[in-house]
Amino acid sequence: MSLKKTGLGRGLSNLIPDAPSASGASSSEFQYLNLDEIDPNPDQPRRVFKEQELSELAETIQNVGVIEPIVVRKKGNRYLIISGERRWRASKLVGYKKIPAVIKDFDDVRAAEVALIENIQREDLSAIEEARAYESLMALTGDKPGDLAKKVGKDRTTITNLLRLLKLPEEILKLVEEKMITAGQARPLLSLGDRKMMTQLAGRIAREGWSARRVEDEVAKLTEVAGPTKAKSSGKDANTRKMEERIRARLTAKVDLAHKGSGGGKLTIQYSSLDDLERILDLMGVKM
Structure with a gap:
């Protein structure tokens, strides 16, 4: 398994975000974690993971490796995904045992906030997924739509x-x-x-x-x-x-x-x- 940046591969935009990560993760901080020690985030705004898109992402990972580490936090003796669930799912499809990950020391509120903002800033959420993410973030922080607009740049x-x-x-x-x-x-x-x-x-x-x-x-x-x-x-x-x-x-x-x-x-x-x-x-x- 490799962690590298390259111009090759299908669906590469799924691996390299257009904007800096809200979590501030960088490849210099990562370590490899076992995939079976990681759990998806129950507050993930994305409800639909299309099989074809996951297959394309898995093909890219098989060809060039996981380019950007996922972001996780410790939860008991396991890890909970903050950002990168599609990369985690696609890596399992490929048959990888480990994945590069950045471990962040976030509490429940901060982890949920970062996960929601990162997903909102990605362009491939459906309108309903994005709306539910805003609703969750407002419930979490008490923000009004105007406050939220400034926070997420919308x-x-x-x-x-x-x-x-x-x-x-x-x-x-x-x-x-x-x-x-x-x-x-x-x-x-x-x-x-x-x-x-x-x-x-x-x-x-x-x-x-x-x-x-x-x-x-x-x-x-x-x-x-x-x-x-x-x-x-x-x-x-x-x-x-x-x-x-x-x-x-x-x-x-x-x-x-x-x-x-x-x-x-x-x-x-x-x-x-x-x-x-x-x-x-x-x-x-x-x-x-």
């Missing part, structure tokens, strides 16, 4: 939009995790309110490959159909109702659009909390 709007996805039914979250639909396609579904309707529409999106704009249009139609009596009693014409539903789908908030005869009008947007207000303002480009 835009606050990105974080708030991802967190809202977790309000979708589990069936839809699975579709996003498996990349059968995108976060942009899934987000407008929140405006429907009805979980069964959301799930049914998500199935159509996956099968027919709708664009996010098409999803917004369909959500607007379904919302209008769901409340025809209210729409008619409001005296709003079809174009106004359609625009109202498009705004509602985009902001995932309750809105009321009222036109006046003079050509002016009023747009009312409801929010459920101060955090929700921040999210809506972020979407509108208003910074607090």
